[in-house]
Amino acid sequence: MSDTAVTPSTATFDQFGLAPDILKAIKESGYTTPTPIQAKAIPVVLSGRDVMGAAQTGTGKTASFSLPIIQRLLPQASTSASPARHPVRALILTPTRELADQVAANVQAYAKHTALRSAVVFGGVDMNPQSEQLRRGVEILIATPGRLLDHVQQKTANLGQVQMLVLDEADRMLDMGFLPDLQRILNLLPKERQTLLFSATFSGEIKKLAATYLRDPQTIEVARSNSTATNVTQIVYEVAEGDKTGAVVKLIRERGLKQVIVFCNSKIGASRLARSLERDGVVATAIHGDRSQSERMQALDAFKRGEVEALVATDVAARGLDIAELPAVINFDLPFNAEDYVHRIGRTGRAGASGDALSLCSPNERKQLADIEKLIKRPLDLQRLTVDAPVRHHHEDRPLRRERSEARDERSRRRTGGASGSYDRPHHHRAQPVDDFFLKPYEPSPASVRKIEETAASNGGAPQKPAPKRQLAALLGGLGMPRKTPSSS
Numbered sequence: 001m002s003d004t005a006v007t008p009s010t011a012t013f014d015q016f017g018l019a020p021d022i023l024k025a026i027k028e029s030g031y032t033t034p035t036p037i038q039a040k041a042i043p044v045v046l047s048g049r050d051v052m053g054a055a056q057t058g059t060g061k062t063a064s065f066s067l068p069i070i071q072r073l074l075p076q077a078s079t080s081a082s083p084a085r086h087p088v089r090a091l092i093l094t095p096t097r098e099l100a101d102q103v104a105a106n107v108q109a110y111a112k113h114t115a116l117r118s119a120v121v122f123g124g125v126d127m128n129p130q131s132e133q134l135r136r137g138v139e140i141l142i143a144t145p146g147r148l149l150d151h152v153q154q155k156t157a158n159l160g161q162v163q164m165l166v167l168d169e170a171d172r173m174l175d176m177g178f179l180p181d182l183q184r185i186l187n188l189l190p191k192e193r194q195t196l197l198f199s200a201t202f203s204g205e206i207k208k209l210a211a212t213y214l215r216d217p218q219t220i221e222v223a224r225s226n227s228t229a230t231n232v233t234q235i236v237y238e239v240a241e242g243d244k245t246g247a248v249v250k251l252i253r254e255r256g257l258k259q260v261i262v263f264c265n266s267k268i269g270a271s272r273l274a275r276s277l278e279r280d281g282v283v284a285t286a287i288h289g290d291r292s293q294s295e296r297m298q299a300l301d302a303f304k305r306g307e308v309e310a311l312v313a314t315d316v317a318a319r320g321l322d323i324a325e326l327p328a329v330i331n332f333d334l335p336f337n338a339e340d341y342v343h344r345i346g347r348t349g350r351a352g353a354s355g356d357a358l359s360l361c362s363p364n365e366r367k368q369l370a371d372i373e374k375l376i377k378r379p380l381d382l383q384r385l386t387v388d389a390p391v392r393h394h395h396e397d398r399p400l401r402r403e404r405s406e407a408r409d410e411r412s413r414r415r416t417g418g419a420s421g422s423y424d425r426p427h428h429h430r431a432q433p434v435d436d437f438f439l440k441p442y443e444p445s446p447a448s449v450r451k452i453e454e455t456a457a458s459n460g461g462a463p464q465k466p467a468p469k470r471q472l473a474a475l476l477g478g479l480g481m482p483r484k485t486p487s488s489s
């Protein structure tokens with residue numbers, strides 16, 4: 001491992017020597033200046049060197065590898081219709097479907113004025129359209145590991161000409177037990193290639209992965225590993241467990257939060273909280289691994305359009321959600337895994353914007369709080385929060401038995417190193433067996449389902465609550481990048 005790059009203080013996109021077609025796309029994306037990770041990584045990736053990037057999602061890291069990849073592949077771009085002229089030359093692996101989809105949308109936007117083709121493949125959806133696209137040929141392939149191996153097995157994906165590999169959110173891929181899949185994929189790639197590894201945290205395991213598969217990488221950091229973004233104000237409120245729902249309502253109302261992600265540790269807890277918030281007049285919907293891909297996309301789009309105030313999420317949803325400049329996140333539960341805290345609060349204060357990370361801590365979560373403070377190497381501001389008229393729904397005073405057992409499962413899953421995410425892989429491929437946490441039926445709030453269906457039916461009909469400013473929806477990505485699965489361009 002080697003030196004750390006130096007940030008040019010006054011970087012501009014023009015100085016990297018990117019092709020006019022790429023600069024045009026950057027301009028159309030609305031970017032005026034490179035973010036620090038882009039200023040550091042783009043020249044290094046352009047030089048052909050391997051990179052080990054410590055950057056949280058929200059720092060602009062996707063463009064930091066996508067733009068130079070497109071630039072480096074441009075000489076091989078072809079307008080020929082022949083699939084042979086469009087082999088997979090760059091492979092971007094991500095842990096979750098959501099992240100794959102978002103990275104693909106970014107790549108497609110940045111490459112739209114070039115002849116380079118891109119595609120995304122992930123599990124949980126029909127393989128056939130993906131196979132069709134792969135057969136026609138794509139230079140840049142974005143994939144989750146499991147589905148990629150399925151395509152390799154079916155001979156619809158050939159990795160023999162990959163020159164550039166990106167392991168995005170590598171820490172999460174390892175957490176999710178993808179190491180065996182990653183090793184299989186890495187063994188299928190040419191040895192002569194450029195490898196870029198991005199990770200929010202640099203654990204011993206990540207360093208080992210890098211030492212095995214990267215060649216003399218340049219380490220690039222924009223924030224200390226395991227540190228949290230400095231532009232995020234973090235407050236922890238001491239609250240009794242039974243007052244948490246009321247506390248969330250109070251924080252949303254008192255702070256005038258129009259868009260907030262509320263994190264829960266369990267899927268059932270998330271569904272239940274979304275329902276309780278709705279009863280208390282907050283437009284909320286739950287998003288987690290039990291919901292189908294299209295349900296998750298619908299809920300996310302409704303949130304981005306500003307039709308949902310509170311998106312109640314598990315850590316599954318935390319990863320790969322590109323919701324720029326979200327003003328706040330609330331941790332309804334403190335995560336069992338301290339690193340998830342870093343990932344969760346990375347949803348706010350993105351790309352230099354400021355944000356609030358508000359956490360509720362009940363007396364029995366002190367251990368989790370101590371773990372978080374140890375990880376981020378600083379004490380968190382602890383404040384008391386009194387909930388004047390506790391919002392208690394009769395049946396909610398005690399967690400449901402199923403929820404208690406789910407929380408227990410989650411704790412044990414964390415201890416044994418399992419992780420959450422939108423898996424696309426059969427369980428036998430994982431290092432850790434998948435907890436039945438992921439297999440339990442989801443009970444969506446009838447109100448939120450109705451709301452999303454009504455919205456979809458009326459094709460953007462009037463929201464129940466005053467709609468947040470259009471500008472906010474734009475910042476949240478609702479009016480920006482194409483959300484559809486990228487296709488060849």
Ligand code: AMP
Binds near residue numbers: 032035059322323351
């Ligand atoms: P990422 O960390 O790649 O998920 O990016 C976070 C968000 O920042 C995305 O919405 C990007 O579109 C946006 N973004 C990336 N680069 C820039 C830039 N140079 N200026 C403004 N926004 C950017």
